[in-house]
Amino acid sequence: MKKYGIDSLEADQKITDWKKNLNKILIDSFSIAMIRDQEERSENIALVTKNIEKNFT
Numbered sequence: 001m002k003k004y005g006i007d008s009l010e011a012d013q014k015i016t017d018w019k020k021n022l023n024k025i026l027i028d029s030f031s032i033a034m035i036r037d038q039e040e041r042s043e044n045i046a047l048v049t050k051n052i053e054k055n056f057t
Contacts, residue, residue: 001008036051 001011033055036055041048
């Protein structure tokens with residue numbers, strides 16, 4: 001940041017403010033969908049299909 005003349009404290013504050021405005025429910029939903037997507041990926045095709053349907057509904 002020093003190379004570009006950016007104040008690190010100001011940048012940290014802007015990042016903190018940005019994080020406060022994020023939609024936490026949406027982030028949680030994506031997190032759950034990503035975990036489900038990887039669950040039993042190669043072993044249980046029925047579970048994979050069920051999770052794909054949940055994630056896209």
